[in-house]
Amino acid sequence: xxxxxxxxxxxxxxxxxxxxxxxxxxxxxxxxxxxxxxxxxxxxxxxxxxxxxxxxxxxxxxxxxxxxxxxxxxxxxxxxxxxxxxxxxxxxxxxxxxxxxxxxxxxxxxxxxxxxxxxxxxxxxxxxxxxxxxxxxxxxxxxxxxxxxxxxxxxxxxxxxxxxxxxxxxxxxxxxxxxxxxxxxxxxxxxxxxxxxxxxxxxxxxxxxxxxxxxxxxxxxxxxxxxxxxxxxxxxxxxxxxxxxxxxxxxxxxxxxxxxxxxxxxxxxxxxxxxxxxxxxxxxxxxxxxxxxxxxxxxxxxxxxxxxxxxxxxxxxxxxxxxxxxxxxxxxxxxxxxxxxxxxxxxxxxxxxxxxxxxxxxxxxxxxxxxxxxxxxxxxxxxxxxxxxxxxxxxxxxxxxxxxxxxxxxxxxxxxxxxxxxxxxxxxxxxxxxxxxxxxxxxxxxxxxxxxxxxxxxxxxxxxxxxxxxxxxxxxxxxxxxxxxxxxxxxxxxxx
Numbered sequence: 001x002x003x004x005x006x007x008x009x010x011x012x013x014x015x016x017x018x019x020x021x022x023x024x025x026x027x028x029x030x031x032x033x034x035x036x037x038x039x040x041x042x043x044x045x046x047x048x049x050x051x052x053x054x055x056x057x058x059x060x061x062x063x064x065x066x067x068x069x070x071x072x073x074x075x076x077x078x079x080x081x082x083x084x085x086x087x088x089x090x091x092x093x094x095x096x097x098x099x100x101x102x103x104x105x106x107x108x109x110x111x112x113x114x115x116x117x118x119x120x121x122x123x124x125x126x127x128x129x130x131x132x133x134x135x136x137x138x139x140x141x142x143x144x145x146x147x148x149x150x151x152x153x154x155x156x157x158x159x160x161x162x163x164x165x166x167x168x169x170x171x172x173x174x175x176x177x178x179x180x181x182x183x184x185x186x187x188x189x190x191x192x193x194x195x196x197x198x199x200x201x202x203x204x205x206x207x208x209x210x211x212x213x214x215x216x217x218x219x220x221x222x223x224x225x226x227x228x229x230x231x232x233x234x235x236x237x238x239x240x241x242x243x244x245x246x247x248x249x250x251x252x253x254x255x256x257x258x259x260x261x262x263x264x265x266x267x268x269x270x271x272x273x274x275x276x277x278x279x280x281x282x283x284x285x286x287x288x289x290x291x292x293x294x295x296x297x298x299x300x301x302x303x304x305x306x307x308x309x310x311x312x313x314x315x316x317x318x319x320x321x322x323x324x325x326x327x328x329x330x331x332x333x334x335x336x337x338x339x340x341x342x343x344x345x346x347x348x349x350x351x352x353x354x355x356x357x358x359x360x361x362x363x364x365x366x367x368x369x370x371x372x373x374x375x376x377x378x379x380x381x382x383x384x385x386x387x388x389x390x391x392x393x394x395x396x397x398x399x400x401x402x403x404x405x406x407x408x409x410x411x412x413x414x415x416x417x418x419x420x421x422x423x424x425x426x427x428x429x430x431x432x433x434x435x436x437x438x439x440x441x442x443x444x445x446x447x448x449x450x451x452x453x454x455x456x457x458x459x460x461x462x463x464x465x466x467x468x469x470x471x472x473x474x475x476x477x478x479x480x481x482x483x484x485x486x487x488x489x490x491x492x493x494x495x496x
Contacts, residue, residue, distance in 0.1 A: 007286035029267050032221045033089050039229040040084040043236040049244045055129075062128035063191060065119050068242060071129065072115030075136040079108035079143070088221075100147070102156035102163075106170050107143045109211065111136075113177035116204065120184035123191050163215070171215040175208045199242035206235040299325060299464035349389045349475060356384035356429060359397045367405045376408065381419035384429055386496050392472045399465040400431040407435035407490070426495055434489040438482075446482055469494070 053404040054070025076246050083104035085092040093100060156167035182204040191292040210231035216224045303325045310318060358381055364378040386393070401416060408414035417432045438446070449463065469492075473480040476496045484490035 016482050024275070032226075033087065035226070036087055036229065037084055037090075039233050040080050042233055044077045044080050044084075046236045046240045046244070047073035047080070049240065051077075053244055058129055058190050064122040065191075066458065067129060068122045068132060069115065069128055069243070069381035071132050071136060072111065072183070073135065074117070075114045075140045076108050076115070078140060078302065079104055079111060083108060096155075097159055099155055099157045099159075102149050102167060103153050105214075106167060106174075107147070107153070110170070110172050110177075111143075112207075112235070113174045113181065117177045117184070120181070124187050127375065152388045156441070159463050169354075175211045176408050177325045178204050178208045178211070198241050202236045203238035203242065206231050206238060210235060213442045256280075299329070314434070351387060354386050354388050354390045354393050356386055356393065357382045357418070359390075359394050360384070360401065360431075363394075363397050363401045364416070366419075367401065374409075374414070375412070376405070376414040376416060379415070379417040379419070381417075384418075388476050388496055389472075392475070396469050396472050397431075399469050403465060404431055404433035404490075405434065408433050409435075411435060423495070427496045428493050430491050430493045432489065432491040437484040437486045437489050439486055440484060443482055447480065466492075 050066075051070040051074035054066045057068050083101050084090070084106055086096060087101040088098045116411070136170070143153070154166040156162050156170075157163055182201050184199055185197060185204070187190070193198070210228050211223050213228035213231060302321060306318075306321050306325065310321075313321065360380045361378075364380060368374070368376065368378070397418075401418070404416045408416065411434060413434070415434045417430075419430055419431065421428050446467045449467040470480050473494050478494055478496040480492065480494040482490060482492045
């Protein structure tokens with residue numbers, strides 16, 4: 001169905017173009033002035049359209065080729081308008097011969113070809129739009145003054161004799177400028193969408209054909225003049241397709257091409273980075289898992305040595321053995337935390353109702369049961385119902401509350417609270433304690449793996465718990481942050 005629609009659109013436009021050109025030919029049989037005016041009006045409208053698109057998108061353009069062309073074509077359109085009004089038989093400018101329209105034509109084509117030749121130099125250069133506008137305003141004023149006020153513009157057409165040598169040579173020079181413009185476009189092809197580039201080059205080629213046709217006519221109403229205007233219509237239609245239709249219907253192919261390329265490059269880089277991260281995490285998971293077996297062996301044999309040969313060791317030997325077993329346990333905790341950290345990124349997430357209040361109460365009970373000698377006041381706010389992965393959210397609560405339990409260990413009046421508050425219309429959950437707190441200048445380090453704000457000898461730990469919390473909260477599309485004061489406790493907030 002889509003292929004049929006594309007086929008119909010393509011050949012429909014072609015048939016429509018042929019019908020339009022035939023209609024223009026019929027109009028030329030009725031009145032060549034009518035044909036000429038319609039042909040020139042078409043090019044004027046397209047040129048003004050290019051200016052409108054370019055001028056109104058100038059703030060967003062990285063490629064200033066379009067902006068330069070847009071400004072140039074506005075003034076080309078102005079010259080073409082005066083050329084149309086000055087054409088033989090229009091009667092707008094009294095007392096002028098065919099030479100007037102021919103001079104205006106050559107002036108407009110010089111301006112167009114030189115602009116196309118210069119435009120590629122502004123692909124990567126910043127353009128002062130108002131300065132360019134001023135330069136073209138001065139140029140067109142000088143051209144019009146040299147034709148109407150000071151008759152110094154070279155004669156281009158002599159009635160009864162035809163085109164002058166200056167006019168013929170100028171058409172060839174203009175054609176060379178256009179060939180140069182096309183070559184620069186090909187050289188800069190990476191800066192353009194392939195479809196836009198093909199249309200621009202085709203427009204330049206057809207314009208060269210138009211200029212060559214205008215080197216041969218001797219009658220302003222003759223056949224070759226007709227052919228030249230036909231080719232001009234086609235060339236402006238092609239540039240309309242390249243710059244106006246593409247700019248409006250597919251702006252990312254023209255106006256924001258560089259942005260599109262950056263987005264594609266960034267997406268590719270992100271995909272590669274994600275693949276590398278997955279490989280690293282898979283390696284971390286595998287290595288951590290494989291380390292557990294030899295670690296169990298070390299701990300097991302050191303336990304046997306301690307049990308069966310303790311009486312044969314001196315105090316230093318027993319101390320060394322205790323250090324080995326302690327290091328094995330610390331390593332075991334680190335491996336377990338690394339595995340949890342890896343699972344937090346890899347495990348498939350469920351999305352079900354979860355009662356955070358119930359989880360917090362259970363975790364509080366487990367902490368108290370593990371150290372019944374400690375007296376800690378737990379306050380658990382009710383009604384914290386969320387949607388997420390229950391296993392992962394339990395890891396969050398265990399880490400945050402165990403963190404609070406650890407850092408209130410030296411306080412006789414320890415207090416740990418889980419609660420709910422509202423911030424900017426969103427529910428925010430928190431775990432608050434009255435422990436040692438932290439300096440807010442180092443708050444950014446809290447959630448980095450292996451970063452610690454307190455010494456391991458004073459407060460044991462692996463430095464992975466809060467990094468795991470952040471990873472889980474991010475997987476739930478949320479955010480976690482902390483506030484604290486040294487000696488007065490800390491509060492960890494998160495939202496989902």
